[in-house]
Amino acid sequence: MLIGASERDFITKGVESGIRADGRGPLDFRQFFLETGMITQASGSCRATIDFGTDVLAGVKVQVGDIEGRVDSDEAQADGAMVEDAGAGDDAETGAQSRGNVGRVVCTVECSPAAKSVLDAREVDDMCNEYSQILTRTLNGPHGGLDLQKLCIIPGSTCWVVNVDVLILDYGGNVLDTIFMAVRGALHNTRLPKATVEQTDGHFEFDISDDETEILAGRESVPVAMTLSKIGTSRIVDSTPLEALCSAAQVTVFVNRAGNVCGLQKSGKGSLEPSILIDMIETGVKLGTELAEKLDAVLDREERDRLSHIEPTGFR
Amino acid sequence: MDRKRIAGPEKSVVPLPAPAPPVNPQTARPDKRRRDQIRSLYTKTGSVTQANGSAYVEAGNIKVLCAVYGPRQSSSKNSSSNTGTLQCDFKYAPFSGGKRRGYAKDDQEKEFSLVLEQALTPAVRLEQYPKSTIQAFVLVLENDGSLASLAAAISCAALALANAGIEMNDLVTACAAGYFGSAVCLDPTLDEEAVQSGAVLLSYMPVLNEVTHLIQTGEIAPAQCVQAVELCIGACSQIHTVTQEALLAE
Numbered sequence: 001m002l003i004g005a006s007e008r009d010f011i012t013k014g015v016e017s018g019i020r021a022d023g024r025g026p027l028d029f030r031q032f033f034l035e036t037g038m039i040t041q042a043s044g045s046c047r048a049t050i051d052f053g054t055d056v057l058a059g060v061k062v063q064v065g066d067i068e069g070r071v072d073s074d075e076a077q078a079d080g081a082m083v084e085d086a087g088a089g090d091d092a093e094t095g096a097q098s099r100g101n102v103g104r105v106v107c108t109v110e111c112s113p114a115a116k117s118v119l120d121a122r123e124v125d126d127m128c129n130e131y132s133q134i135l136t137r138t139l140n141g142p143h144g145g146l147d148l149q150k151l152c153i154i155p156g157s158t159c160w161v162v163n164v165d166v167l168i169l170d171y172g173g174n175v176l177d178t179i180f181m182a183v184r185g186a187l188h189n190t191r192l193p194k195a196t197v198e199q200t201d202g203h204f205e206f207d208i209s210d211d212e213t214e215i216l217a218g219r220e221s222v223p224v225a226m227t228l229s230k231i232g233t234s235r236i237v238d239s240t241p242l243e244a245l246c247s248a249a250q251v252t253v254f255v256n257r258a259g260n261v262c263g264l265q266k267s268g269k270g271s272l273e274p275s276i277l278i279d280m281i282e283t284g285v286k287l288g289t290e291l292a293e294k295l296d297a298v299l300d301r302e303e304r305d306r307l308s309h310i311e312p313t314g315f316r
Numbered sequence: 317m318d319r320k321r322i323a324g325p326e327k328s329v330v331p332l333p334a335p336a337p338p339v340n341p342q343t344a345r346p347d348k349r350r351r352d353q354i355r356s357l358y359t360k361t362g363s364v365t366q367a368n369g370s371a372y373v374e375a376g377n378i379k380v381l382c383a384v385y386g387p388r389q390s391s392s393k394n395s396s397s398n399t400g401t402l403q404c405d406f407k408y409a410p411f412s413g414g415k416r417r418g419y420a421k422d423d424q425e426k427e428f429s430l431v432l433e434q435a436l437t438p439a440v441r442l443e444q445y446p447k448s449t450i451q452a453f454v455l456v457l458e459n460d461g462s463l464a465s466l467a468a469a470i471s472c473a474a475l476a477l478a479n480a481g482i483e484m485n486d487l488v489t490a491c492a493a494g495y496f497g498s499a500v501c502l503d504p505t506l507d508e509e510a511v512q513s514g515a516v517l518l519s520y521m522p523v524l525n526e527v528t529h530l531i532q533t534g535e536i537a538p539a540q541c542v543q544a545v546e547l548c549i550g551a552c553s554q555i556h557t558v559t560q561e562a563l564l565a566e
Contacts, residue, residue, distance in 0.1 A: 129423060129426050133424070143536075249438075261536045261537070263531075267434060270436060272528075274525065282542075
């Protein structure tokens with residue numbers, strides 16, 4: 001996508017004086033919609049839509065898998081040292097020991113061909129890979145919220161693997177925040193089948209029930225993403241595609257409901273002054289905590305609808 | 317599968333090391349560094365003779381090599397652009413870590429390539445190179461802490477770009493830090509990385525006072541996060557004096 005010099009100037013000067021083309025203030029979000037559970041084949045699903053913009057569908061599929069590092073305990077170190085394992089902060093166990101009894105989350109972000117044509121093909125590939133890595137890094141670990149130790153079925157050998165697949169259906173700016181909303185919704189909506197483990201003369205056997213009944217432990221502490229884009233000398237949230245083109249640098253702050261920072265990621269090809277950066281982090285934390293509360297209210301309502309057997313409306 | 321290379325056994329297993337004494341950087345770091353002390357640095361430019369510019373950086377056990385080629389003509393597809401492009405390629409050597417890595421780039425290396433690009437682009441005056449591409453190839457020969465290696469790769473690539481005579485606004489440097497309970501330690505090694513609860517990577521242009529990249533993982537209070545950022549900025553300025561000297565020594 002390209003933008004003309006005069007339009008760029010118009011948007012930049014507007015943002016600097018606190019005005020945006022669609023009438024929002026610098027720190028106002030567009031209205032968003034969240035709907036969960038409309039893909040019945042998935043263990044959990046959620047569609048997050050921003051008004052007249054980005055549309056993201058996240059599906060969760062759980063499967064039984066081998067615990068990572070069962071063959072090779074060094075794998076977590078060599079493969080993704082940035083992906084902290086769940087026990088890393090645990091004082092009682094060293095990293096290597098606790099690595100044997102945690103499940104994992106595997107995330108992929110894909111861009112549907114319908115949304116692809118807006119952007120350059122290489123850009124899309126880079127973007128999807130970047131977002132997949134961010135998701136995997138943010139969700140695998142104590143900061144991701146999910147209790148990965150509860151995903152362990154047989155210590156040292158078998159665990160649940162939570163596959164989170166995200167599909168970008170439409171591109172209308174602020175994709176990363178929308179992805180995290182959809183993922184948070186889908187994880188909230190996920191039900192695991194109950195696994196019962198029996199120990200018969202020294203070795204374990206497990207049985208998986210047909211009904212999906214168990215919720216994911218820690219689903220309420222999954223962080224939300226809050227991206228602030230620097231345009232000119234000011235910063236805005238929830239940028240539209242045109243605003244995104246005017247922004248040289250973005251900072252995404254991942255915040256959980258407790259108001260703690262669970263991750264930071266700068267993107268874009270510009271630079272930031274440290275004082276602006278710190279201001280963006282603090283603003284992001286404040287807005288992110290508010291967003292998490294808002295999302296929780298929506299998800300609680302969806303949960304009540306589910307319990308009272310109100311069918312999801314499906315794709316609008 | 318790549319049939320041109322001699323294939324090793326299909327599945328290999330790393331021998332389990334004897335249990336090492338537990339690392340606790342909160343009390344004492346294994347290599348006796350202070351918490352706010354980075355590894356000692358060695359830098360050299362021009363180590364790849366056939367490239368337009370190159371640099372080698374050694375920080376403790378980390379060894380990183382970078383070669384820069386270009387500016388050369390962009391491929392016909394995006395040649396109409398009035399600014400140049402910087403392409404970065406990040407690769408771990410197969411023998412660089414505990415487990416052997418494949419020759420093909422994996423997802424982590426692809427992401428690190430993008431991080432390099434984002435960290436270096438703000439410094440390069442790409443408007444001076446219309447219709448051209450500058451390529452930087454970074455090879456990590458030895459990895460001792462993945463974020464620390466990436467930080468060394470950023471500093472090394474910036475040095476190689478300067479060695480190639482590419483016009484830049486400033487020399488980018490980068491530094492990593494790890495969270496250990498309530499303590500923040502600079503430049504964690506692989507052993508320390510295994511017990512950390514989170515980490516920060518920051519790249520910085522010391523003369524312009526601008527941050528070019530930032531990644532943070534791990535749950536932490538906002539105040540401590542700001543403290544880690546400030547600590548990294550200080551360390552980046554220290555690295556800057558070393559890399560600058562390497563350029564002056566040319």
